[in-house]
Amino acid sequence: MFDAYLSELSGFPGIVLAAIGAFYVFAGLVLARQMILDRVLSRAIEMISLEKQSRVETLQQVWMIVSAILIFAAGATLLFMSRLAVWLFAVALLQQVLYLTWAAPRYFDAEDEPDPDGRRQSTNATILFGAMTLAVVAAATNGNLLPLSGSGVPSLLVSGALTLAFAVWMLLRLGMPDRPGVQGLPDEVDDMEDAPVDLAEIDGLRLCAEWYELPVMAFFADGEPRFLTPGQIGLSTALGQDLDTWQSAYNAICEYAESDMVPVWTEEQKAAHFGQAATLAGRIRSEIRAAGHDRIEVSWQGADGTMVFAD
Numbered sequence: 001m002f003d004a005y006l007s008e009l010s011g012f013p014g015i016v017l018a019a020i021g022a023f024y025v026f027a028g029l030v031l032a033r034q035m036i037l038d039r040v041l042s043r044a045i046e047m048i049s050l051e052k053q054s055r056v057e058t059l060q061q062v063w064m065i066v067s068a069i070l071i072f073a074a075g076a077t078l079l080f081m082s083r084l085a086v087w088l089f090a091v092a093l094l095q096q097v098l099y100l101t102w103a104a105p106r107y108f109d110a111e112d113e114p115d116p117d118g119r120r121q122s123t124n125a126t127i128l129f130g131a132m133t134l135a136v137v138a139a140a141t142n143g144n145l146l147p148l149s150g151s152g153v154p155s156l157l158v159s160g161a162l163t164l165a166f167a168v169w170m171l172l173r174l175g176m177p178d179r180p181g182v183q184g185l186p187d188e189v190d191d192m193e194d195a196p197v198d199l200a201e202i203d204g205l206r207l208c209a210e211w212y213e214l215p216v217m218a219f220f221a222d223g224e225p226r227f228l229t230p231g232q233i234g235l236s237t238a239l240g241q242d243l244d245t246w247q248s249a250y251n252a253i254c255e256y257a258e259s260d261m262v263p264v265w266t267e268e269q270k271a272a273h274f275g276q277a278a279t280l281a282g283r284i285r286s287e288i289r290a291a292g293h294d295r296i297e298v299s300w301q302g303a304d305g306t307m308v309f310a311d
Helices: 003-009 012-049 055-079 084-108 116-141 150-175 188-192 237-252 267-290
Strands: 202-207 216-220 225-228 254-257 260-263 297-301 307-309
Touching: 003 012, 003 150, 012 055, 012 116, 012 150, 055 084, 055 150, 084 116, 202 267, 237 254, 237 267, 267 297
Parallel strands: 202 297
Antiparallel strands: 202 216, 216 225, 254 260, 297 307
């Protein structure tokens, strides 16, 4: 079924082309991952500022979604030696050139000046992509890519399926809260979700925001305090997501001052943060009570630093 593909891959041009394709598959994944992280921060800023992102930001996000899909699709079709790669590389290159010469300067940079280093990197990446596009065109001209029919159909179908799966994955992740409160924490945090603690060993839970920490600290009967994920203490998925978003909102407004990260916020943002803390602490207390653990005290840190106990 893949004899034609394996035959092309066995030669030196095929190996080089497949390597280029794999590189741009990876580049599409990296771009998607960055967009997901940016969207998490955008949600956090929206929550703390109580303002939705602007129309320009939304359009830029759509533009980058299309770019990520095109780059991934171009890489996938080249990885599987499909001649469709020629058209996808050409379209992706056109989009990148339009971004640098028209869309960014005329629309996306209207509100904020672009970062010079970032724009330079984007320009260099576009130049490199242009060179790779020429290489793909040359490969197609020399007959190193499979046709869109006959022996090339299996490669076309596999690369198309991969692209579809990537697009669905990216769109779902962009539309869902991505546990924003734990972004940037060590990988072992993910494993912690599968290790629930015995609530009988916990005397109290405290909701408090600290730079890139989990939002809930547990005080164990043996005197050991420890940050825990919502899943470890049996909180609902909805409450866990709201806690993570609240924590991520705090992370988004922190800035480095002397030797520590501290929040830099307006009085309105500060009031919103602690108002949400009171509400979230109350929800934690309600779910803990519903689980039959009335003795566990739930507190939250007030604006003046004192501990307030939830009813």
